[in-house]
Amino acid sequence: MPAKIRLQRHGKKGQPFYHIVIADGRAPRDGRFIEKIGTYNPVANPAEISLNFDKALDWLNKGAQPTDTVRSILSHKGVLLKKHLLVGVKKGALTAKQAEVKFQAWMKEKEAKAANDNKISAEKKKADMKVRLEAESKVNAARAEVIAQKKAELAAKAAEEAAAKAAEAAATEEPAAEA
Numbered sequence: 001m002p003a004k005i006r007l008q009r010h011g012k013k014g015q016p017f018y019h020i021v022i023a024d025g026r027a028p029r030d031g032r033f034i035e036k037i038g039t040y041n042p043v044a045n046p047a048e049i050s051l052n053f054d055k056a057l058d059w060l061n062k063g064a065q066p067t068d069t070v071r072s073i074l075s076h077k078g079v080l081l082k083k084h085l086l087v088g089v090k091k092g093a094l095t096a097k098q099a100e101v102k103f104q105a106w107m108k109e110k111e112a113k114a115a116n117d118n119k120i121s122a123e124k125k126k127a128d129m130k131v132r133l134e135a136e137s138k139v140n141a142a143r144a145e146v147i148a149q150k151k152a153e154l155a156a157k158a159a160e161e162a163a164a165k166a167a168e169a170a171a172t173e174e175p176a177a178e179a
Contacts, residue, residue, distance in 0.1 A: 002026075003064040005056070005074070007040060008033060017041050020051060020070060022059050035059075040073060051077050061086070081106060 002025040009030055011017035018040040021033035037059070038051035056079045060066070066074055074080050085099035094102075 003034065003059065003062070005037070005059060005064050005066040005070045007067065007069055011043075015043055017043070020056075020073065022064055025065075049073055049077060051079070053077065053079060053082075057082055057086075078103065078107060078110070 003022055004025045005020065005022055006029070007018040008021045008023075009016055009018055019033075019036050020038040020040055022035045022037060023031070023033040027033065035055065037055045038049065040050075041048040051073070056074060056077075060074070060079065060083050071080070082103055085094070085103055088094050089096050089099050
């Protein structure tokens, strides 16, 4: 039974949500599975990945083959690096302590980079929002100016009509006063 680490699709149309599962390679995509080891939500920004690190590493060591997408997820989470380091320990290339130090250094570097990326992203969003707000305020000011101009024209027109009516009323009153 060749085991595969694959994604099992859930969620509605246009909003995918995946379970990361260990399944028989012959089973259908959304069919039976042996064990669920995590979830993956690509809709969120950044994508949300929840993974049981130890179970994933255990299944990789047992020979389970990940699909391409799952391989990238495992690489992102560091499972493949940990497996690589453990193979080096088995071969005697480095000690378990050295492997753990390398792995922890990689994790710290990755977390620092992610935090920096989040900070830059937040600053960029803030700057974009500020630019949009300025553009919107310019448009609103232009609209307010046009509206004020139209109101002034209407007021002038109403004043002219009132003056014309007053003049007409005065003209009609004069002949009545003569009679």
